[in-house]
Amino acid sequence: MKRLDLKLVLALALTSLSAGAFAQAYLEDPRYGATPEERKQNVLILNFFNDTYNNKNYDGAVQYLQQLMEKAPKATQNIYIKGADIYRNKILRATSLEQKNVLIDSLMLIYDKRIENFGDHATRGKGYIMELKAREYITYKPADREGIIKMCQDAIAENGNNSDPDFLNIYFKELTEDYKNDNIEADVLMDEYEKLVKIFDVDPTPEKAEAKKTFEALFVSSGAASCENLEKLFRPRIAVAPTDTALLDKTLGLLMAGNCISDFQLEVGEKFYALKPSSSTALALAAGFEEKKQFDKALKYLNEAIANESDPATKANLCVRIAGSQLGSNNAQEAAKFAKEAIAIDPENGFAYMILAQAYTVGSNSCSGFDRQSVYWLAYDLLAKACTMLDDEHKKGTDEQLASYRANFPSKEECFFRGLNNGAAYTVKCGWISGSTTVREGR
Structure with missing residues (x-):
C-alpha cells in the first residue's frame, strides 16, 4: 500500500511540474495575449472552449470562440478548425x-479569420485554407454560381501548380454544370480547360494522372468538347508546335474520345504517327480512313499497324481488318489473302473464316457455270466453321447467309451429269480460288 501511495504522489508531482511548465510557457507566449494576466485569462477561455466543444455544447462553445478570435486570434489553428465544425453543425440544425x-x-468568416492569422503556415496556409473555404461554399451556397466560380478561381490562382488535383476536378465539374445550364459559353470552358490541364501536367504523379483521367472525362462529357470546338482550341496550338508529340497525343486522344472522324483528326493522327509510330495510332488512322471510305489510306495504315505489332492475336485481328478493307475496295483476292494470313496466325479467329467466305463468293465472278457454283460449297464450309467460333451476337444474319449459299449450290442434275455423288470430296478450282470441299446437291 505504501508503494502505491508513493507512486501516486510521484504522479501528482510530475503532473504539477508539467502544468507549471505549461503555465510558465503560455504566460511568456505573446500568442495568448499582450500581458501575463491576459494570457492567463485567454488560456482559461481556451480550456472552456475545448470543454464545451468536446461536450458538443456548440451554442456555449460559440461564445468562447468569439472571445478567442477577438482576444487571442493567433493562439492555435485548432480554434478555427473546431469553429468551422461548430458552424457546420449549427447550419444542419438551422430552422429557417x-x-x-x-x-x-459566420462559417465563411471563420475561414477568413484563419487566413488572416495563419495564412503564412508552411503547409496549411492561405492557399490550403482558400480551397477548404471554396469547398464549403459549394456545399452550402450551390445556387451562387458566380460566387462559387470566383472562390475556386481565387484558390487556384493562389496555389498555382500546387493546386490539389481533386479540387481542380471539383471546380471543373462546377464549370461543366454551368456550361450545360447555359450559364457560360463553350469558349469559357475551353479556356479553363487549357489553363487547368497545364497544372495536371506539371510534376505528374500516379495520383495526378488518375485525377487527370477524371478531368478529361468531365471535359468530354460536358458537350463542349465537340469536334468543332476541339479543332478551334487545338489547331492554333498545333500550328505553333507541330512537332510537340505530347500535344498531338493529347489532341488525338480527345478527338477519338469524342468520336471525331474528321479531316482534322486524321491530320493530327498522321502528324503524330510520323513522329511516334505505333500500331495503336496506325489502327486509329485506318479506322478514320475507313469511315471516310478512303480504303487505300486505311490499308496503308493497317499494313503499318501489322508491321509494328508483335502480339499474335492482335496481329491476326489486324489482318482481318485489312481483309475487310480490301473487301470494301472490291479487292476480293487481297481480302482472301489477308484472311488466310489471319487464320495462319490464329486458327480460332472466326471473323477470318467469315471474311474468307465472303471473299470467295465475290471472287466467284471470275469464273462461270459449275465452277462458279462450286465455290459456294467452299464458302459454306468456311462460314459454318466461323459460326462455331463466334458468339450469338456476331452470328446474327449467318443463317440467312448460309441459306443464300445453299441456294447457289449446283443442282442435283448438274452433279449427276458430272458424275459427282452427294458427300464426295471435291477440289474447287475457279480462277484464283481453290480448296477442298464436299459435294452437296442443290435444288
Whole structure:
C-alpha cells in the first residue's frame, strides 16, 4: 500500500511540474495575449472552449470562440478548425433559411479569420485554407454560381501548380454544370480547360494522372468538347508546335474520345504517327480512313499497324481488318489473302473464316457455270466453321447467309451429269480460288 501511495504522489508531482511548465510557457507566449494576466485569462477561455466543444455544447462553445478570435486570434489553428465544425453543425440544425444564411456567413468568416492569422503556415496556409473555404461554399451556397466560380478561381490562382488535383476536378465539374445550364459559353470552358490541364501536367504523379483521367472525362462529357470546338482550341496550338508529340497525343486522344472522324483528326493522327509510330495510332488512322471510305489510306495504315505489332492475336485481328478493307475496295483476292494470313496466325479467329467466305463468293465472278457454283460449297464450309467460333451476337444474319449459299449450290442434275455423288470430296478450282470441299446437291 505504501508503494502505491508513493507512486501516486510521484504522479501528482510530475503532473504539477508539467502544468507549471505549461503555465510558465503560455504566460511568456505573446500568442495568448499582450500581458501575463491576459494570457492567463485567454488560456482559461481556451480550456472552456475545448470543454464545451468536446461536450458538443456548440451554442456555449460559440461564445468562447468569439472571445478567442477577438482576444487571442493567433493562439492555435485548432480554434478555427473546431469553429468551422461548430458552424457546420449549427447550419444542419438551422430552422429557417434566414438563420441558415447567417450561419453560413459566420462559417465563411471563420475561414477568413484563419487566413488572416495563419495564412503564412508552411503547409496549411492561405492557399490550403482558400480551397477548404471554396469547398464549403459549394456545399452550402450551390445556387451562387458566380460566387462559387470566383472562390475556386481565387484558390487556384493562389496555389498555382500546387493546386490539389481533386479540387481542380471539383471546380471543373462546377464549370461543366454551368456550361450545360447555359450559364457560360463553350469558349469559357475551353479556356479553363487549357489553363487547368497545364497544372495536371506539371510534376505528374500516379495520383495526378488518375485525377487527370477524371478531368478529361468531365471535359468530354460536358458537350463542349465537340469536334468543332476541339479543332478551334487545338489547331492554333498545333500550328505553333507541330512537332510537340505530347500535344498531338493529347489532341488525338480527345478527338477519338469524342468520336471525331474528321479531316482534322486524321491530320493530327498522321502528324503524330510520323513522329511516334505505333500500331495503336496506325489502327486509329485506318479506322478514320475507313469511315471516310478512303480504303487505300486505311490499308496503308493497317499494313503499318501489322508491321509494328508483335502480339499474335492482335496481329491476326489486324489482318482481318485489312481483309475487310480490301473487301470494301472490291479487292476480293487481297481480302482472301489477308484472311488466310489471319487464320495462319490464329486458327480460332472466326471473323477470318467469315471474311474468307465472303471473299470467295465475290471472287466467284471470275469464273462461270459449275465452277462458279462450286465455290459456294467452299464458302459454306468456311462460314459454318466461323459460326462455331463466334458468339450469338456476331452470328446474327449467318443463317440467312448460309441459306443464300445453299441456294447457289449446283443442282442435283448438274452433279449427276458430272458424275459427282452427294458427300464426295471435291477440289474447287475457279480462277484464283481453290480448296477442298464436299459435294452437296442443290435444288
